[in-house]
Amino acid sequence: MTQPLREQPLNQPTFHRFIDQIATHDPTRTGTVLAIVNVVLYSIMSLASWAGWGGWYEAAKTSPARVVTEAIALIAVNLAFGLLVVGGTVLLHPLRYRAGIRYTFIAGVAFIASVPRTMAMQAIYTTPISATFILGEWVAGFAAGFVSVAAGLFTAELVARVRTEAERRRETSRRAARAVEELQSEEMRVRRMVADRLHGTLQYQLVTVTAALDGIAERLDTGEPGHKAAADLREWADRLEQVREEEVRTLSHAIFPAGIELGTIHAIELMLQRLPPQIEAHLDVGPTLHTMVDRFEAALPSAERMIAIYTIEEAMTNALRHGGATQLWVSIEVFPTDDPATWLLDLGVDDNGRGLADPDPVLSGLARHNERLESRGGTLSLGPSVRGGVRLHAQLPFDRPAKLAG
Amino acid sequence: MDKVIRVGIVEDEAVMRGMLEQTIATDDSLAVVHSVPGVTEAKLVFTPGSVDVAMLDVHLPDGNGVALGVHLQRQDPNLAVMLLSSEDVMGLYSSVQEEAPKPWSYLSKRSSFARDVLLRALAATAHGQVVVDPYLVQRSEPRAGSAVADLTPAQFGVLRLVAEGLSNQAVAEKLGINTRSVESHLKSIYQRLGIDGDGANRRVAAVLAFIEQTGRAWRT
Numbered sequence A: 001m002t003q004p005l006r007e008q009p010l011n012q013p014t015f016h017r018f019i020d021q022i023a024t025h026d027p028t029r030t031g032t033v034l035a036i037v038n039v040v041l042y043s044i045m046s047l048a049s050w051a052g053w054g055g056w057y058e059a060a061k062t063s064p065a066r067v068v069t070e071a072i073a074l075i076a077v078n079l080a081f082g083l084l085v086v087g088g089t090v091l092l093h094p095l096r097y098r099a100g101i102r103y104t105f106i107a108g109v110a111f112i113a114s115v116p117r118t119m120a121m122q123a124i125y126t127t128p129i130s131a132t133f134i135l136g137e138w139v140a141g142f143a144a145g146f147v148s149v150a151a152g153l154f155t156a157e158l159v160a161r162v163r164t165e166a167e168r169r170r171e172t173s174r175r176a177a178r179a180v181e182e183l184q185s186e187e188m189r190v191r192r193m194v195a196d197r198l199h200g201t202l203q204y205q206l207v208t209v210t211a212a213l214d215g216i217a218e219r220l221d222t223g224e225p226g227h228k229a230a231a232d233l234r235e236w237a238d239r240l241e242q243v244r245e246e247e248v249r250t251l252s253h254a255i256f257p258a259g260i261e262l263g264t265i266h267a268i269e270l271m272l273q274r275l276p277p278q279i280e281a282h283l284d285v286g287p288t289l290h291t292m293v294d295r296f297e298a299a300l301p302s303a304e305r306m307i308a309i310y311t312i313e314e315a316m317t318n319a320l321r322h323g324g325a326t327q328l329w330v331s332i333e334v335f336p337t338d339d340p341a342t343w344l345l346d347l348g349v350d351d352n353g354r355g356l357a358d359p360d361p362v363l364s365g366l367a368r369h370n371e372r373l374e375s376r377g378g379t380l381s382l383g384p385s386v387r388g389g390v391r392l393h394a395q396l397p398f399d400r401p402a403k404l405a406g
Numbered sequence B: 001m002d003k004v005i006r007v008g009i010v011e012d013e014a015v016m017r018g019m020l021e022q023t024i025a026t027d028d029s030l031a032v033v034h035s036v037p038g039v040t041e042a043k044l045v046f047t048p049g050s051v052d053v054a055m056l057d058v059h060l061p062d063g064n065g066v067a068l069g070v071h072l073q074r075q076d077p078n079l080a081v082m083l084l085s086s087e088d089v090m091g092l093y094s095s096v097q098e099e100a101p102k103p104w105s106y107l108s109k110r111s112s113f114a115r116d117v118l119l120r121a122l123a124a125t126a127h128g129q130v131v132v133d134p135y136l137v138q139r140s141e142p143r144a145g146s147a148v149a150d151l152t153p154a155q156f157g158v159l160r161l162v163a164e165g166l167s168n169q170a171v172a173e174k175l176g177i178n179t180r181s182v183e184s185h186l187k188s189i190y191q192r193l194g195i196d197g198d199g200a201n202r203r204v205a206a207v208l209a210f211i212e213q214t215g216r217a218w219r220t
Helices: A014-022 A027-052 A055-062 A064-091 A099-124 A131-221 A226-255 A264-273 A287-294 A302-321 A364-375 B014-025 B039-045 B065-075 B090-096 B115-126 B134-139 B153-163 B168-175 B179-193 B199-212
Strands: A280-285 A327-336 A342-351 A379-384 A390-399 B005-010 B030-036 B053-057 B080-085 B105-108
Touching: A027 A055, A027 A064, A027 A131, A055 A064, A064 A099, A064 A131, A099 A131, A131 A226, A131 A364, A264 A280, A264 A302, A264 A327, A264 B090, A280 A287, A287 A327, A302 A327, A302 A342, A302 A364, A302 A390, A364 A379, A364 A390, B005 B014, B005 B039, B005 B115, B014 B030, B014 B115, B030 B039, B030 B115, B039 B065, B053 B065, B053 B115, B065 B080, B065 B090, B080 B115, B090 B199, B105 B115, B105 B134, B134 B153, B153 B168, B153 B179, B153 B199, B168 B179, B179 B199
Parallel strands: A280 A327, B005 B030, B005 B053, B053 B080, B080 B105
Antiparallel strands: A327 A342, A342 A390, A379 A390
């Protein structure tokens, strides 16, 4: 049985923890915070340009108190302007739109908000007002507002992308770890089963045949006519044939399904043929898979083939053993997914048996198969079938074969 | 056929290969031209036109006899193929018929030890007939829900023997009826199985239907 994997403890610097808290998977929120940080920085930096324009000098001429008041007013106006651009942008839900539209929004908000800012600047400055001043303040305001917010959102988006990628990688490695564990436990199970059957059933059957042959030889020794023994010998030869066909074949199939190297469909057809003749069996190969096979392409990687074969086999065994079914319908098809590198295998086994006693069945015998499918990102479910009995439905993602890439 | 039938063997068990070679050597109308243990060697020596019948073991150490047969027959459409297997792989044999350019025969290893069965099957296969292992054929029963299951027991008995590769006359002798009734049985069999076409093709189609629509219960 696989053990639940424990999450790696987060042992990162405090700053990362802080970032985690303010911005769990919400790029808008991260972006807003970063934009505000930018706005604050720019508001403080704007003091430099004020001094450059001669604002400090002019104010100092009046009084030192005037310098402090003007500086505070300047920071306040720039902060108010910056927050206006941030707020305006957030209200428009910029991340809903693609990059081009998003940045046009921000530019628009900054463009408009820059007007009241310029007016406020005129009021604060004691320097003489000129066209150059108005144009300069307005362009500087617009550029500062746009860059602050755009940079914030852009960074937030990068962070979100990195986060998603890390998450995806963590999920992949978690799945790989489960698959390896599952593979190991499956190997142990098969080894155990093969050893048990070699020691148990097969050994016993062979001992029986040996003893019977000894018995016949003894009868011949004591002078029994040969033709009487011949009938017995034939019977035992048949018995050996059955041991070979049943025991030996079952064991070799458990280790490696017959015909699987030729392809999934061949192996399934072989399994269906092996069903007792009283069972009616139908195989429905979907058009996509059919086309692939017709083009001699190996549609499924061998690991997925193996899972498909054993899952179908288990479903058929259950249908016959527990459901008392006399008819089986097996369907198999492959589908492309949104990810061009991944395809989906779709399996269905329907029967006309007694159906499920429990509408929400415990998978018991199928649990192993379910686990194996899930560890590879697949699904398995049991439910009522339109054919009257049970329907097993399984889906399994697989890597698109290289040959199909062309 | 006056010409000697050239047989090529692909079998990994040396003892089994030797037995086949020896048995075939007892018949002057047959000659083993190649006898190799695996797919790799077979692909090298089975050049088109060098062999009439290829006897292929299903399980080979470096591949699969079924895939090998399809490969060889695509290279040489005149090549007749006989599959050899120790376990019941009728399902594989049946499903490969769609891919192979020409229908194959199938003999179990157990039957191949019987000289008459082996030599007769090889000759018939070389002449374009489909021969299915007599032991497996005798164990076969119609698959529920199939067209073969709708045949009468007498018709199914005739079809069984045809699948073994017997001629109408041989079928008649074996069943103790005359050749005409065998022919009339066959006519109804073709009709029930929905087979059209000319003589030889219809016979092969009926055998393929038999292979596909029967099963064997091994568990006792």
